[in-house]
């Protein structure tokens with residue numbers, strides 16, 4: 001494969017061990033980003049690359065928004081850091097109020113983290129703390145879902161369900177996994193697929209196996225992103241909610257990708273009309289500019305844990321991070337939420353998603369395309385690869401697309417799109433055309 005050598009070479013590249021990256025391949029053909037503007041990344045030759053994944057599902061409002069830059073600079077010059085434990089600062093309270101008002105139903109308490117992984121740990125620790133303070137300390141098991149992604153911490157790789165991310169480490173937390181909902185009968189469904197809500201009933205078997213007295217929570221992404229955009233079947237999440245209620249199990253939605261507009265609603269919970277007990281967010285919260293995550297929980301979880309805190313000087317939940325609610329991250333989040341609201345970006349995604357849907361599904365019948373899935377401004381394609389090498393062709397296609405000026409994510413046997421909320425129709429057209437050309441070229445077909 002021919003690849004453009006990095007203009008930064010021979011920059012020493014010995015020291016950096018890159019995350020979730022094929023280090024040897026990367027260092028043999030570096031892909032260096034030197035700038036970004038709007039819907040585009042800029043590489044080290046000054047080339048503009050359409051950002052088909054909004055960074056890593058992070059920068060829906062487009063890159064380098066001056067409003068965020070200014071808010072961050074101003075905050076840095078005012079209060080660079082405030083101790084996160086036992087001291088407060090206004091912006092953290094203000095942002096929490098704002099998030100509580102945005103979240104559905106009585107999800108109105110906010111705990112800040114720095115990432116989605118930390119949010120996954122935090123939410124599941126809160127679930128256990130809740131049951132312990134309810135006098136049910138054996139309720140500790142966390143149930144995830146096959147192909148689910150909840151980050152790279154020990155928690156995330158325990159109840160996360162992507163095999164490749166779990167296999168290297170030996171024992172982590174013992175967890176169970178519901179089946180994923182990627183069903184052959186739903187192949188090429190547009191939006192929410194019709195069949196498979198009954199898969200939620202697997203929770204009944206897990207309750208029979210472990211007894212509900214040992215299960216703390218179920219954690220799922222309303223739409224699995226990292227595994228290649230797996231949209232749950234109609235009724236699946238509602239059934240899961242019903243079963244969790246019946247068996248006194250908390251339901252956590254990991255909305256690190258779906259939170260703040262990706263599905264065309266503020267939260268995936270809104271899209272599927274299900275109120276979970278906790279919602280995890282990160283990524284789009286600050287438009288990717290500063291690391292930040294949060295767990296949004298229902299009132300009763302907070303009340304139970306905090307009311308059982310004992311003497312007023314006792315710390316009720318012995319948990320937190322040095323940078324929880326960091327003032328600069330709060331400033332970035334406030335500015336990002338301002339942009340979402342002022343530019344009505346969530347409504348924009350809802351309005352344009354049928355156009356995007358039509359575009360991605362126009363690739364049906366193209367070489368190597370075994371399935372296409374979509375919701376809002378997210379899409380996943382299952383790619384027919386080489387025998388025994390499921391990840392190879394997605395990688396090759398992504399590299400070809402990069403040569404054409406389009407960043408598309410490859411992961412497992414899939415290609416993934418998470419276009420910026422600010423994407424124009426003409427940019428959707430250009431992306432789909434580039435994908436079509438790339439698939440045909442790879443198959444040796446003529447236009």
Ligand code: PLP
Pocket residue numbers: 114115116117118120149150151152221225226254255256257282283
């Ligand atoms: N949860 C979901 C659904 C994610 O997609 C991700 C990251 O992609 C995470 C959690 C982990 O977030 P982070 O990488 O910020 O720890």
